[in-house]
Amino acid sequence: MRIVSGLARASGARRLLDISAAHIDGCLYNGEASLDFAKRLAGARVRVPTTLNVSSLDLLHPDLIRSDPETQSRARQLMDAYTAIGARPTWTCAPYQDLTRPAFGDHIAWAESSAIVFANSVLGARTGRYGDFIDAAAAVTGRAPAAGLHLDENRRAGIVFDVSGLSTGLKQRDAFFAVLGLVVGARSGGLVPAIVGVDTATEDQLKILGAAAASAGSVGLFHMVGITPEAPTTNQLTASELPQIMVTTDLLRSARQRISADGGVSHLGSVHLGTPHYSTNQLDHLLSTLGGRPIRLSLYVSTGRDVLKAWGREEELSALGVTIVTDTCTYVTSIVPLGSGMAMTDSAKWAYYAPGNIGLQAVLGSVEECVESAVSGHLVKRDDQWT
Amino acid sequence: MDVTFLVAGTGSGPTLVLDEPLSFWGGVDPASGMIVDQAHPQAGLTITGHIIVMPAGRGSSSSSSVLAECIRAGTGPAGIVLGEADPILALGALVAAELYPDRICPVAVADDYEAATMVGTIDLVPPAA
Numbered sequence: 001m002r003i004v005s006g007l008a009r010a011s012g013a014r015r016l017l018d019i020s021a022a023h024i025d026g027c028l029y030n031g032e033a034s035l036d037f038a039k040r041l042a043g044a045r046v047r048v049p050t051t052l053n054v055s056s057l058d059l060l061h062p063d064l065i066r067s068d069p070e071t072q073s074r075a076r077q078l079m080d081a082y083t084a085i086g087a088r089p090t091w092t093c094a095p096y097q098d099l100t101r102p103a104f105g106d107h108i109a110w111a112e113s114s115a116i117v118f119a120n121s122v123l124g125a126r127t128g129r130y131g132d133f134i135d136a137a138a139a140v141t142g143r144a145p146a147a148g149l150h151l152d153e154n155r156r157a158g159i160v161f162d163v164s165g166l167s168t169g170l171k172q173r174d175a176f177f178a179v180l181g182l183v184v185g186a187r188s189g190g191l192v193p194a195i196v197g198v199d200t201a202t203e204d205q206l207k208i209l210g211a212a213a214a215s216a217g218s219v220g221l222f223h224m225v226g227i228t229p230e231a232p233t234t235n236q237l238t239a240s241e242l243p244q245i246m247v248t249t250d251l252l253r254s255a256r257q258r259i260s261a262d263g264g265v266s267h268l269g270s271v272h273l274g275t276p277h278y279s280t281n282q283l284d285h286l287l288s289t290l291g292g293r294p295i296r297l298s299l300y301v302s303t304g305r306d307v308l309k310a311w312g313r314e315e316e317l318s319a320l321g322v323t324i325v326t327d328t329c330t331y332v333t334s335i336v337p338l339g340s341g342m343a344m345t346d347s348a349k350w351a352y353y354a355p356g357n358i359g360l361q362a363v364l365g366s367v368e369e370c371v372e373s374a375v376s377g378h379l380v381k382r383d384d385q386w387t
Numbered sequence: 388m389d390v391t392f393l394v395a396g397t398g399s400g401p402t403l404v405l406d407e408p409l410s411f412w413g414g415v416d417p418a419s420g421m422i423v424d425q426a427h428p429q430a431g432l433t434i435t436g437h438i439i440v441m442p443a444g445r446g447s448s449s450s451s452s453v454l455a456e457c458i459r460a461g462t463g464p465a466g467i468v469l470g471e472a473d474p475i476l477a478l479g480a481l482v483a484a485e486l487y488p489d490r491i492c493p494v495a496v497a498d499d500y501e502a503a504t505m506v507g508t509i510d511l512v513p514p515a516a
Contacts (some may be wrong), residue, residue: 002485003478003485005479006394006477006478006481007468007474007477008480009393009478010393010394010472010474010478010481010494011472011474012472013478025449028449028452029419030412030417030449030452030453030456031452031453031456031459031460032456032460033451033452033455033458033459033482033483034455034456035484036459036486037452037455037486040485040486089442127479128474129408129474129475129477130474131449131450131451131452131474131475131478131479132449132451132452132455132478132482133451133452133479133482134451134474134478148474152418163471175497189443190443192470215410215430217445218443218445218473219406219443220406238457258426259426263461311455352413352426353410353412353422355424355425355426356413356423356424357391357413361425364399385397
């Protein structure tokens with residue numbers, strides 16, 4: 001409770017509110033401080049239904065993990081400390097792909113930046129941008145500061161991104177949402193962005209956009225006119241005097257170039273999909289894009305253990321040589337062998353964090369480019385994917 | 388330096404002005420204190436013992452525990468001065484203060500952020516209780 005109150009002070013909250021769910025991302029081992037904190041929780045019990053984010057281990061595929069035994073032992077102790085307080089061993093960064101997801105208007109305390117932005121934007125639930133420690137503190141107290149995105153006044157759009165000038169074909173591709181997320185994240189400052197000019201978007205595409213925006217900036221909520229539940233109407237935005245950014249193909253190209261490695265300088269060694277964790281629809285799409293062709297490069301796809309079980313087609317992917325990763329992700333723990341060349345990913349978030357976390361530079365591509373690269377064994381770029 | 392403390396404490400050191408917000412998770416190596424986010428303008432510099440001056444927090448919510456781990460390992464900053472409040476960094480420093488009471492990393496918001504970026508050293512001193 002000292003931590004919840006301390007955060008309340010830091011975020012200017014005058015009161016606390018009751019939450020109905022929590023998502024803890026402190027179960028990823030970030031050093032001894034992670035474990036020192038979790039050990040302090042011993043004896044406590046979560047007061048609300050609580051899910052757990054990715055860990056540093058894959059308990060279903062333990063042979064994938066290359067970190068030293070001591071680190072693995074500490075990572076396991078950390079996971080056990082959180083299940084011991086009653087949190088569900090979901091080990092996924094996409095807890096909204098669970099059968100029980102928060103409802104519109106629910107106050108929740110979620111950590112994991114991509115899950116936060118999805119909960120606020122797509123579900124219309126309300127969570128602050130919580131991080132390690134406060135997630136667990138909120139779960140065991142059932143309380144969170146009444147501040148930030150819990151409050152109406154902080155959920156209103158403050159800046160508009162207009163994509164109506166872009167082609168309909170481009171706006172249907174998953175890769176568009178990844179790069180748009182980079183632009184929105186980098187240019188929103190502390191404001192809530194509203195995106196206008198998207199005709200249709202799947203939940204997976206909104207997930208991709210939010211994850212990119214939360215990596216490139218501090219976006220915890222976006223609105224998409226006509227798509228997300230709290231979005232203002234076009235008329236309301238036109239009547240407002242909010243700053244407007246016209247999104248052009250040039251703007252998207254420069255955003256992509258900024259985080260994407262130059263594919264010309266090094267050979268491609270591995271391909272990484274599933275950040276955030278793939279849904280069953282995305283796994284279906286991967287399988288159909290592969291079309292039964294075996295792969296020449298290592299292709300990793302990360303997903304939640306429950307999603308994988310519900311999907312039920314793991315063996316079909318494995319038979320083509322695809323490595324399936326659960327409970328963790330290839331950019332947060334030691335899975336990829338060192339010195340294995342450049343990486344390729346369909347995830348802006350992966351491309352953003354992999355160089356710092358695991359020392360791999362990544363080319364950002366569409367799922368189709370990623371799959372064709374893995375099948376052919378060399379970098380395949382298709383410019384028609386980006387116009 | 389007029390500031391509002393998010394995490395109170397005493398800290399002083401040479402300033403390290405960051406031109407862009409830095410995500411500690413994926414951006415700082417707790418073993419060395421070095422900025423490893425290759426896309427960051429100050430990549431390669433070390434935060435240890437400096438007062439970090441940066442406009443805002445950014446990115447992953449795991450930054451709290453990376454900051455706490457830096458503070459535990461002794462590679463952390465002497466303090467953090469922000470242009471706007473950031474709960475994720477405040478939380479990392481707050482928990483580190485609970486776990487390791489002898490290692491305090493104050494986090495504050497500058498009343499005049501531009502002024503904070505202009506000075507070579509900053510002494511953070513909490514207001515008298």
